[in-house]
Amino acid sequence: MFAKVIVDVPAKQTNRAFDYIVPPALKAWVEVGSRVTVPFGPRVVQGFVVELHEETDVKIERLKSIQSVPDLVPPLTVELVGLAHWMSRTYLCHEVTALQVMLPGALKAKYERGLQVGIEPQMGSLLELPERLAILDFVRCKGTLSMEALMDRFPHEGAAIKDMVLSGALVEVQMMKDRISMKKVLTVFPPKEVDSLVEAGEKLPAKARKQKEVLDYLSLHPDPIRLTELMELIQVGAGTVKALADRGLIELKEIEVMRDPYAGRTFARTMPLPLTDEQSTVYAEIRSAIVEGKPSVFLLQGVTGSGKTEVYLQSIQQCLELGKEAIVLVPEISLTPQMVERFKGRFGNEVAVLHSRLSQGERYDEWRKIMRKQVRVVIGARSAVFAPFQRLGLIIIDEEHESSYKQEDSPKYHAREIAVQRAENNGATVVLGSATPSLESIHRTSVLPDHGTTESPSYRLLTMKSRVEGRPLPEVFIVDMREELKNGNRSMFSKALHHAIEERLHKKEQIVMLLNRRGYATFVMCRTCGYVSSCPHCDISLTYHQSTRMLRCHYCGYAEREVKLCPSCGSEHIRHFGTGTQRVEEELGKLFPGIRVIRMDVDTTTEKGSHEKWLTMFGQKQADVLLGTQMVAKGLDFPDVTLVGVIAADTSLNIPDFRSAERTFQLLTQVAGRAGRHQKLGEVYVQTYTPEHYSVQCASRHDYNSFVTEELHSRIRLGYPPYQRLILVTFSHEQAPFLIRAAEAFAVRLKELIEDVQRKQSTEMLLSLDGFEEPQAADFSMEVLGPVASPISRIKDRYRFQCVVKYRGDGLAVELVGKAVAYFEQQNAKEKLQISIDVDPQYLM
DNA sequence: AGCACGCCGACT
DNA sequence: GTCGGCGTGCTC
Numbered sequence: 001m002f003a004k005v006i007v008d009v010p011a012k013q014t015n016r017a018f019d020y021i022v023p024p025a026l027k028a029w030v031e032v033g034s035r036v037t038v039p040f041g042p043r044v045v046q047g048f049v050v051e052l053h054e055e056t057d058v059k060i061e062r063l064k065s066i067q068s069v070p071d072l073v074p075p076l077t078v079e080l081v082g083l084a085h086w087m088s089r090t091y092l093c094h095e096v097t098a099l100q101v102m103l104p105g106a107l108k109a110k111y112e113r114g115l116q117v118g119i120e121p122q123m124g125s126l127l128e129l130p131e132r133l134a135i136l137d138f139v140r141c142k143g144t145l146s147m148e149a150l151m152d153r154f155p156h157e158g159a160a161i162k163d164m165v166l167s168g169a170l171v172e173v174q175m176m177k178d179r180i181s182m183k184k185v186l187t188v189f190p191p192k193e194v195d196s197l198v199e200a201g202e203k204l205p206a207k208a209r210k211q212k213e214v215l216d217y218l219s220l221h222p223d224p225i226r227l228t229e230l231m232e233l234i235q236v237g238a239g240t241v242k243a244l245a246d247r248g249l250i251e252l253k254e255i256e257v258m259r260d261p262y263a264g265r266t267f268a269r270t271m272p273l274p275l276t277d278e279q280s281t282v283y284a285e286i287r288s289a290i291v292e293g294k295p296s297v298f299l300l301q302g303v304t305g306s307g308k309t310e311v312y313l314q315s316i317q318q319c320l321e322l323g324k325e326a327i328v329l330v331p332e333i334s335l336t337p338q339m340v341e342r343f344k345g346r347f348g349n350e351v352a353v354l355h356s357r358l359s360q361g362e363r364y365d366e367w368r369k370i371m372r373k374q375v376r377v378v379i380g381a382r383s384a385v386f387a388p389f390q391r392l393g394l395i396i397i398d399e400e401h402e403s404s405y406k407q408e409d410s411p412k413y414h415a416r417e418i419a420v421q422r423a424e425n426n427g428a429t430v431v432l433g434s435a436t437p438s439l440e441s442i443h444r445t446s447v448l449p450d451h452g453t454t455e456s457p458s459y460r461l462l463t464m465k466s467r468v469e470g471r472p473l474p475e476v477f478i479v480d481m482r483e484e485l486k487n488g489n490r491s492m493f494s495k496a497l498h499h500a501i502e503e504r505l506h507k508k509e510q511i512v513m514l515l516n517r518r519g520y521a522t523f524v525m526c527r528t529c530g531y532v533s534s535c536p537h538c539d540i541s542l543t544y545h546q547s548t549r550m551l552r553c554h555y556c557g558y559a560e561r562e563v564k565l566c567p568s569c570g571s572e573h574i575r576h577f578g579t580g581t582q583r584v585e586e587e588l589g590k591l592f593p594g595i596r597v598i599r600m601d602v603d604t605t606t607e608k609g610s611h612e613k614w615l616t617m618f619g620q621k622q623a624d625v626l627l628g629t630q631m632v633a634k635g636l637d638f639p640d641v642t643l644v645g646v647i648a649a650d651t652s653l654n655i656p657d658f659r660s661a662e663r664t665f666q667l668l669t670q671v672a673g674r675a676g677r678h679q680k681l682g683e684v685y686v687q688t689y690t691p692e693h694y695s696v697q698c699a700s701r702h703d704y705n706s707f708v709t710e711e712l713h714s715r716i717r718l719g720y721p722p723y724q725r726l727i728l729v730t731f732s733h734e735q736a737p738f739l740i741r742a743a744e745a746f747a748v749r750l751k752e753l754i755e756d757v758q759r760k761q762s763t764e765m766l767l768s769l770d771g772f773e774e775p776q777a778a779d780f781s782m783e784v785l786g787p788v789a790s791p792i793s794r795i796k797d798r799y800r801f802q803c804v805v806k807y808r809g810d811g812l813a814v815e816l817v818g819k820a821v822a823y824f825e826q827q828n829a830k831e832k833l834q835i836s837i838d839v840d841p842q843y844l845m
Numbered sequence: 846a847g848c849a850c851g852c853c854g855a856c857t
Numbered sequence: 858g859t860c861g862g863c864g865t866g867c868t869c
Binding site for chain 1: 865866867868869
Binding site: 009010011013014040041042043 | 846847848849
């Protein structure tokens with residue numbers, strides 16, 4: 001038997017399957033999806049089995065054997081192996097990178113080299129020397145140890161050690177370790193015949209009273225029990241129990257346990273709530289799709305507070321009743337205990353939770369619950385879309401428009417596309433939920449008046465237009481800040497917002513305040529000469545960090561001390577720009593003495609669990625205002641919030657990105673949705689310098705459809721998604737002139753490839769006119785823009801240039817870019833040119 | 846990516 | 858005459 005193995009060497013030359021012999025002893029263990037260790041060249045690496053065959057084309061004498069299979073059960077399913085292959089083509093990444101991203105970090109191989117004792121001392125070697133014997137003994141005693149450890153012990157014997165390695169007295173071996181750590185807990189095992197315990201207890205010395213107590217307890221409760229628990233229960237020391245184990249009366253063993261991040265927490269079980277008419281209609285559609293078991297994608301557009309979560313919950317219920325499994329994706333930022341509670345409350349310990357704040361070990365254990373089929377529901381952030389279920393029935397993506405569903409490093413996948421693909425593989429249903437669906441998604445529902453979608457599968461649109469229990473959407477007031485300035489109000493709060501805040505404080509209601517700070521980081525500038533502190537290695541200004549009083553580069557980590565005098569002109573007028581949340585907090589304190597503000601931004605939420613802590617405090621009404629950046633806009637639900645203030649809606653509008661209007665609209669709509677979700681009515685004040693902009697206007701009227709119509713027109717006009725799709729190709733190199741030449745050469749090559757295809761297609765068109773065959777990929781179009789300098793033109797001392805490829809049609813464009821890159825890399829093999837490809841990028845930088 | 850094999854400069 | 862520089866090419 002032979003296996004095709006993708007090895008853990010992410011390089012273009014090793015980006016293919018290698019054939020290995022499956023030794024008879026491992027035959028039962030090696031499956032498609034198995035993780036294996038294989039000899040590869042002079043070393044041993046990890047790999048993944050992607051195919052099994054009875055035959056092989058490779059000459060048998062060239063083949064090596066699989067060395068070991070580290071897992072009891074293959075960590076990947078056949079479906080996921082196929083998906084990884086699809087990903088490598090779709091996102092132009094190495095196949096092994098796609099496979100790795102599906103696994104918890106704990107299963108990533110850690111390579112170490114170590115030393116072992118080699119051949120026995122030979123004649124003429126210098127092994128009789130005492131220090132060499134000592135080294136040999138030390139290594140023999142340790143079995144295998146690292147070079148560092150040996151040098152630590154014998155700091156002056158570097159030469160001797162080297163000599164011993166050369167002579168073969170010591171041999172170098174490659175060690176491959178998992179990063180796994182199983183948590184082990186000492187557990188007490190009483191013997192099978194409990195009666196013997198009582199007897200034994202009587203034979204114990206009279207003074208061993210504590211030991212007798214333990215035996216009495218165990219004879220009544222003969223199940224294995226954790227040592228710590230036993231000690232707690234009957235107030236004995238570890239020594240007492242140990243003594244019993246030494247007498248052989250009980251057994252004390254380490255057993256492996258699962259870490260449970262939610263251990264000790266009970267979740268009140270909730271029952272399905274009655275659905276509103278809208279919810280029922282929507283649920284019925286989803287339900288029948290799940291029952292039918294054919295791949296289908298729904299786009300559920302429901303206004304904030306329309307009760308999408310209850311629809312999710314009941315859909316999952318339906319899915320479970322059919323014996324299938326479900327995945328729920330939520331943006332990382334809204335994966336709060338509140339959210340988890342809702343799912344744990346409904347499905348109890350059928351739920352595994354995966355998010356980045358878990359430790360590696362906790363993550364691994366949650367993941368193993370899936371492998372062992374102990375859970376049938378997974379709730380998690382982006383990467384949970386790869387949960388290794390085998391009877392997947394439903395994938396829900398909440399807030400589907402969120403850009404955090406796109407992974408920013410390789411493989412640069414979008415969880416939405418992965419979900420659709422997995423649904424295709426499993427006959428599963430996908431529900432994309434949002435109050436403000438992305439233009440890409442709404443376009444694929446083909447309900448828009450213009451040209452229908454060309455991409456398959458098309459999505460089915462479901463809408464929920466009203467909030468549960470007929471609660472109204474909050475009223476939104478747009479405040480023109482230019483007028484405020486004219487009227488002499490130079491404060492960051494308009495008169496209207498100021499009033500509204502006062503009123504809430506008076507009524508003891510709560511306020512959410514959003515400072516939309518994207519693309520507007522706090523930088524430092526000299527007011528005299530205009531000098532801006534910027535990174536010496538990257539083309540970007542440094543960001544000021546209050547906590548450390550340092551200026552830091554977000555791209556390379558470079559940091560420097562806060563400056564008091566301008567390094568350029570010596571002036572003292574150095575100011576921090578970019579209204580930070582701190583300044584808003586200060587201002588609030590000045591204007592409303594005694595106001596209690598919780599500030600949530602990067603400075604206050606880096607600590608583990610701090611995010612939850614603040615939200616809990618706010619929920620318990622320990623503060624009047626929740627002030628923060630994007631993170632206060634999402635998914636929060638507090639009954640006493642009746643006012644939402646947006647300090648400056650424009651900041652995200654002014655970012656030079658084709659999605660800035662869409663992002664602004666989404667953010668405003670989301671944050672407005674935080675107000676008046678329960679009995680009390682809500683109000684929203686949006687301060688802006690561009691009140692006429694359609695993203696602000698539409699958001700204020702809760703008018704998604706008008707926004708989409710307007711925005712889509714501009715996208716069509718400019719040839720941006722969803723009308724055309726994009727591929728961003730970024731080149732980087734230390735030398736700018738070389739880089740420019742290279743990027744241009746790439747663009748030329750890609751254009752040639754495109755022309756080839758187009759020429760071929762027009763020939764085919766002619767043929768098909770003669771009635772020979774159907775025209776193929778008639779919708780194909782592709783154009784190369786650039787190269788131009790990237791918006792951030794230098795990072796870590798490397799200059800950056802980029803090409804934007806606009807295209808329509810299926811995977812052909814990606815294939816051509818792949819070909820161009822391959823050709824190009826071959827031409828420039830020895831250069832240190834880096835090329836990065838982002839298919840369907842979220843940001844053009 | 847590693848790592849070995851292989852062909853040209855400054856040293857015992 | 859050798860040690861070692863890193864260019865080129867392969868890994869089942």
